[in-house]
Amino acid sequence: MVIQILGTGCPKCKALEANARQAIEAGGIEATIEKVTEIDRIMDMGVMMTPALAIDGVVKSAGKLLNKDQILAYVKEGK
Amino acid sequence: MGCTCSCGGDCTVNLLYACSGAANTGLLADQVARTLASDGKGSMTCLAAVGADLSGFLASARSADKNVVIDGCKVACGAKIFTEKGLPFEHYITTDFGVLKGQTPITAEVIETVALQIGRMM
Numbered sequence: 001m002v003i004q005i006l007g008t009g010c011p012k013c014k015a016l017e018a019n020a021r022q023a024i025e026a027g028g029i030e031a032t033i034e035k036v037t038e039i040d041r042i043m044d045m046g047v048m049m050t051p052a053l054a055i056d057g058v059v060k061s062a063g064k065l066l067n068k069d070q071i072l073a074y075v076k077e078g079k
Numbered sequence: 080m081g082c083t084c085s086c087g088g089d090c091t092v093n094l095l096y097a098c099s100g101a102a103n104t105g106l107l108a109d110q111v112a113r114t115l116a117s118d119g120k121g122s123m124t125c126l127a128a129v130g131a132d133l134s135g136f137l138a139s140a141r142s143a144d145k146n147v148v149i150d151g152c153k154v155a156c157g158a159k160i161f162t163e164k165g166l167p168f169e170h171y172i173t174t175d176f177g178v179l180k181g182q183t184p185i186t187a188e189v190i191e192t193v194a195l196q197i198g199r200m201m
Contacts, residue, residue: 046124046125052135054135059135
């Protein structure tokens with residue numbers, strides 16, 4: 001599983017990444033976290049507001065700072 | 080891409096969608112959306128991508144403060160797409176502004192007039 005954090009490097013993007021790391025650790029999930037910071041790639045994925053979170057290429061959330069539990073729910077849904 | 084990062088500040092994200100259909104009214108919807116975007120009323124994004132269930136576009140539409148759908152005519156394809164997806168939206172139809180489908184030439188003046196009216200109503 002690949003979890004993508006989409007954002008250009010703002011504090012909320014960094015917080016989302018930290019929450020994602022906590023989520024996979026708490027859930028015992030084997031996943032890779034990839035940061036997508038290039039605006040062209042973000043736009044190509046249809047994301048109009050950041051931070052955004054995608055799992056295996058599917059955008060689950062845009063413009064929200066999800067907490068650990070919310071991310072874990074998306075991760076379990078995507079398994 | 081206008082105000083997109085929700086990292087702080089008072090940032091309102093309005094997303095603009097135009098039907099961009101084949102008729103003169105579809106052309107007008109497209110041009111009005113572009114005018115509104117260049118006037119800073121919102122960011123234009125792709126209606127077809129929402130219809131095609133592309134996840135990033137759906138997630139963006141779910142999170143936007145306002146989705147403004149501009150249809151060319153009363154067939155209202157844009158509104159039907161948003162309704163089908165269960166997405167909230169504000170709706171405008173260019174023929175409600177005195178434009179006749181298949182008849183009215185889409186001039187710069189017509190585009191400006193309709194954009195001004197919709198911009199005031201948004």
